[in-house]
Every structure is written in C-alpha cells, then in structure tokens.
Amino acid sequence: MELFSPVNSKFNFAEMKMEPEGELITRNLTDMDWMFKDQRAVEKLKAEDPQIYRYYNVKIPEEKGHLQHCISVINPGKIGEEYYMTKGHFHARKETAEVYYTIQGRGKLLLQSVTDKKPEVQVLEMEKGSLSYVPPCWAHRCVNTGNEELVFAGIYPGDAGHIYGEIEEKGFARLIVEREGRPAIIDNLKYG
Numbered sequence: 143m144e145l146f147s148p149v150n151s152k153f154n155f156a157e158m159k160m161e162p163e164g165e166l167i168t169r170n171l172t173d174m175d176w177m178f179k180d181q182r183a184v185e186k187l188k189a190e191d192p193q194i195y196r197y198y199n200v201k202i203p204e205e206k207g208h209l210q211h212c213i214s215v216i217n218p219g220k221i222g223e224e225y226y227m228t229k230g231h232f233h234a235r236k237e238t239a240e241v242y243y244t245i246q247g248r249g250k251l252l253l254q255s256v257t258d259k260k261p262e263v264q265v266l267e268m269e270k271g272s273l274s275y276v277p278p279c280w281a282h283r284c285v286n287t288g289n290e291e292l293v294f295a296g297i298y299p300g301d302a303g304h305i306y307g308e309i310e311e312k313g314f315a316r317l318i319v320e321r322e323g324r325p326a327i328i329d330n331l332k333y334g
C-alpha cells in the first residue's frame with residue numbers, strides 16, 4: 143500500500159460547508175423525483191428544483207485498509223408529507239459496515255436488510271450526538287424530520303463501494319412522513 147498523507151477536514155457551520163470541500167455531491171429534487179410518494183407535489187416543485195441534500199467526500203483511496211469519510215447535509219423540507227431524505231444505498235461489498243455521527247439536527251436512519259430473506263426494516267433516531275451503527279448487509283437512508291439542516295458524518299471502509307440501482311427502482315419498504323405534525327413510519331405501498 144502506498145503511504146498516504148494524514149489529512150484534516152473541518153465543517154464550517156457559519157457557511158454550512160466542508161473545508162476543504164473535497165468532492166461535493168448535490169442532490170436536487172430532479173435527481174431523485176421518482177423516489178417520492180406524492181408525484182403531484184413533485185410536479186409542483188420541479189421547476190424550482192430545490193436542493194434536497196449534499197455531501198462532502200474527503201478524497202481517500204477506495205482501497206481496503208483506508209476509511210472513507212464524509213459529511214452529509216440534508217436540508218429541512220417535505221415533498222407532500224414525505225420528509226427530505228437521501229436516496230439510500232447498500233454497499234457493493236455487503237459485508238462492510240458504517241458509522242454515522244449526528245452533528246446537528248434531528249432525523250431518522252432507515253435501515254433495511256439485504257439478504258435472501260424478506261427484508262427487515264429498522265429505524266434509528268438521529269439527533270445531535272447520536273452514534274449510529276449500520277451493520278453489514280443493511281441498506282441505509284437518512285431522513286431529516288427536523289426544521290433545521292440535519293448534518294452527520296459517515297465513516298466506512300475504503301473499498302465499500304455503493305449500489306443505488308435497486309433502491310432507486312424499488313425504494314424502501316417503509317416511508318417516513320409527517321402526520322399530525324409528527325414523524326410517522328408508514329408502509330410503502332409501491333415497494334417491490
């Protein structure tokens with residue numbers, strides 16, 4: 143393995159961005175519009191195309207032994223009754239885990255098992271200070287249920303890789319929506 147130099151990154155809360163920026167990936171509504179339940183609400187907002195989330199990847203070799211790490215920022219908001227969320231994915235190397243550390247805001251971490259059996263769904267709370275463990279073989283999506291940006295760090299093996307296609311197509315078996323002013327976990331009737 144080549145010697146890689148130690149590196150520091152810092153999240154600038156005044157400007158809500160990472161410094162140095164690293165690789166910045168932004169997801170606007172039109173990058174994921176089909177993933178939201180309420181397609182009428184999507185149509186109304188499409189022209190405006192709000193940013194749903196962004197994440198700042200520190201550039202680290204995608205190799206075993208390294209640790210990828212990034213800071214994600216999910217904006218507050220809803221499409222219809224469904225909160226802003228990440229697309230969600232599972233790792234290409236399914237046996238790789240991840241740790242999320244919530245730095246600001248409030249949300250839910252939606253986890254769905256990726257095995258041959260019927261998927262199991264679990265939800266973990268994300269709030270300032272939460273350290274959430276995503277074990278191997280769980281797809282994961284973060285949902286901002288609060289009224290400020292949800293900011294969290296993700297740390298995972300260098301060679302984990304990401305698979306989006308299946309979730310882009312099938313979604314998760316549950317959705318996180320606002321009902322009577324509070325987050326509710328409901329079945330995704332379109333799942334599968």
Ligand code: F6R
Nearest residue numbers: 197212214228229230231296298
């Ligand atoms: C990395 C990871 C997170 C997400 C980020 C954006 O394995 O889980 O850093 O990549 O929160 O979400 P996605 O990748 O689902 O668009």
Ligand code: ZN
Nearest residue numbers: 233240282298
């Ligand atoms: Zn991940």
